[in-house]
Amino acid sequence: MGLNIKHKVAVVGAGMSNVMRRAEETGRELSFYAVKEALKNSGLTIEDVECVVMATAPDAFDGVHMKGEYLADGAGAFRKPYMRSYVGGGSGVFAIIHGWYMVASGMFKTCLVVAEEKMSSAQPHPQAAFNSIYDHTLERPLGVNLLWIFALEMNRYMSVHKIPLEDIALVSVKNKRNGLDHPCTQVGAEVTVKEVLESEIMAWPVHRLMVSPTSDAAAAIVIARDDIARRVSEQPVWIKGVGWNLDTAFWTNRDLYYPDYVEKAARMAYEMAGITNPRKEIHVVEPYDPFAYKELHHLEGLLLADRGKAPELLKKGVFDRDGELPSCPSGGLLGVGNPIAAAGLMKVCEIFWQLRGEAGKRQVKNNPKTGLAQAWGDLMQVGTVVILSVN
Amino acid sequence: MSIWRKVHVNKKAHAWEGDIPIYFSYTVGPAGEKFFTALKEKGVFVAVRCRQCGKVYLPPRIYCEVCMEDVEEFVEVQPEGRVVTWTEVTRDSRGSLLEKPELIGFINIYNTDGGIIHKIVAKDFSKESLTGAEVKAVLKPPAERSGELGDILYFELKV
Numbered sequence: 001m002g003l004n005i006k007h008k009v010a011v012v013g014a015g016m017s018n019v020m021r022r023a024e025e026t027g028r029e030l031s032f033y034a035v036k037e038a039l040k041n042s043g044l045t046i047e048d049v050e051c052v053v054m055a056t057a058p059d060a061f062d063g064v065h066m067k068g069e070y071l072a073d074g075a076g077a078f079r080k081p082y083m084r085s086y087v088g089g090g091s092g093v094f095a096i097i098h099g100w101y102m103v104a105s106g107m108f109k110t111c112l113v114v115a116e117e118k119m120s121s122a123q124p125h126p127q128a129a130f131n132s133i134y135d136h137t138l139e140r141p142l143g144v145n146l147l148w149i150f151a152l153e154m155n156r157y158m159s160v161h162k163i164p165l166e167d168i169a170l171v172s173v174k175n176k177r178n179g180l181d182h183p184c185t186q187v188g189a190e191v192t193v194k195e196v197l198e199s200e201i202m203a204w205p206v207h208r209l210m211v212s213p214t215s216d217a218a219a220a221i222v223i224a225r226d227d228i229a230r231r232v233s234e235q236p237v238w239i240k241g242v243g244w245n246l247d248t249a250f251w252t253n254r255d256l257y258y259p260d261y262v263e264k265a266a267r268m269a270y271e272m273a274g275i276t277n278p279r280k281e282i283h284v285v286e287p288y289d290p291f292a293y294k295e296l297h298h299l300e301g302l303l304l305a306d307r308g309k310a311p312e313l314l315k316k317g318v319f320d321r322d323g324e325l326p327s328c329p330s331g332g333l334l335g336v337g338n339p340i341a342a343a344g345l346m347k348v349c350e351i352f353w354q355l356r357g358e359a360g361k362r363q364v365k366n367n368p369k370t371g372l373a374q375a376w377g378d379l380m381q382v383g384t385v386v387i388l389s390v391n
Numbered sequence: 392m393s394i395w396r397k398v399h400v401n402k403k404a405h406a407w408e409g410d411i412p413i414y415f416s417y418t419v420g421p422a423g424e425k426f427f428t429a430l431k432e433k434g435v436f437v438a439v440r441c442r443q444c445g446k447v448y449l450p451p452r453i454y455c456e457v458c459m460e461d462v463e464e465f466v467e468v469q470p471e472g473r474v475v476t477w478t479e480v481t482r483d484s485r486g487s488l489l490e491k492p493e494l495i496g497f498i499n500i501y502n503t504d505g506g507i508i509h510k511i512v513a514k515d516f517s518k519e520s521l522t523g524a525e526v527k528a529v530l531k532p533p534a535e536r537s538g539e540l541g542d543i544l545y546f547e548l549k550v
């Protein structure tokens with residue numbers, strides 16, 4: 001990897017809409033709320049924004065083909081250079097990478113990055129749209145849905161490492177509790193391991209309380225070149241490293257117990273950020289947690305825990321807000337909600353707020369300087385990583 | 392040769408027929424609610440004015456796409472305007488011939504910077520004079536309106 005990057009780039013503003021099951025607002029309007037909030041605390045105005053990147057997942061959720069174009073005006077892209085960024089569930093973090101590229105390349109001085117999803121338009125349930133992301137002749141005839149794909153991967157992860165269900169249920173307990181402190185939450189709750197394990201088994205070993213909901217929301221960040229960032233912001237949050245990677249879409253051709261592609265994406269980002277010991281140098285992390293086991297799976301892929309050992313660290317409290325490596329302090333997808341593309345950018349927003357000490361009741365206790373956000377998606381095979389730092 | 396194999400007859404290819412089994416329920420949003428409620432109950436259109444740049448949006452929305460600010464100055468306007476451009480269509484979207492050709496126009500609504508695309512019914516129109524012609528909406532009777540685009544039956548030439 002040749003690192004001949006022209007400009008340092010920082011995030012100077014972040015904002016998001018409420019996360020909810022069924023918003024009255026259209027996707028454009030949700031995008032507007034997020035953009036308005038992000039601009040408000042960025043020191044920049046819409047006139048200063050030179051280009052816009054929009055992340056939004058399958059068109060079939062909102063039910064609008066060419067959804068990127070449809071959302072453009074709500075995303076502040078009126079008569080500006082605009083590009084859609086899209087790798088399914090990984091899109092939210094892919095979008096900041098895309099925005100970074102726009103500015104780091106020297107092409108633009110500023111970039112507004114927006115992510116939106118309105119899943120409630122899809123009826124009777126977005127699962128019908130998920131069905132059609134799988135292979136049309138080999139998998140779809142079985143009536144495949146996301147739950148049982150995750151169930152197969154979760155079972156493999158548990159079997160290989162002999163992880164008990166109780167340990168995985170702890171992720172739901174932690175994240176739903178964290179979510180209670182998030183002002184935008186849809187599903188924050190105080191639940192016990194017992195309640196998680198007594199919730200409906202949707203596809204063994206996936207229980208209902210181990211699954212994130214379908215959601216409507218938007219998130220946005222404002223990115224600026226170093227000279228601008230220093231001028232408009234008292235505390236720019238620098239984009240230190242980015243990484244992304246895709247595995248084969250034939251998920252029958254790989255072992256599901258470990259996300260190699262997440263590791264590759266993480267290594268790319270660590271190398272760029274000059275991080276050699278991520279467990280010491282990353283102080284707060286927002287790994288993608290659409291299902292409870294995924295947070296653990298991803299912490300291992302990110303090299304923040306040994307393979308199969310993330311559950312033990314979780315039990316010891318390492319990943320709590322007052323632990324050594326707080327993980328999903330926002331509440332994540334299980335504790336806030338899962339508006340697919342917006343969920344990834346929501347994690348970037350959380351790292352931004354945590355590093356600036358602006359996370360309020362969610363603020364972690366270890367005075368973090370460097371944090372990492374990760375998203376995951378496509379056909380269970382994309383990993384997107386960003387490392388942010390106030391140093 | 393750069394094209395080394397091509398299936399010329401689709402029927403010979405083994406295929407699995409599939410569809411995407413989904414339908415949609417679209418909310419119209421807070422501004423859309425105002426527009427369709429006024430259409431249903433009062434037979435008028437609702438537009439919204441941006442205080443900052445003065446642009447009047449129809450259909451209304453809750454933000455100005457230029458200023459990225461909230462817009463809240465909703466105004467009622469009569470469903471009348473001028474034809475900006477038009478076409479006469481002869482086939483439907485599946486390619487079948489229509490029983491009779493239909494006029495479709497983009498109508499700028501008076502006192503707004505926006506407009507609406509809808510059917511125009513005009514007997515004896517001339518191709519030269521339809522662009523720029525004054526038209527007004529013909530609505531369903533109030534009791535039959537349900538707050539949707541179909542409450543507008545068509546636009547007709549103003550006499």
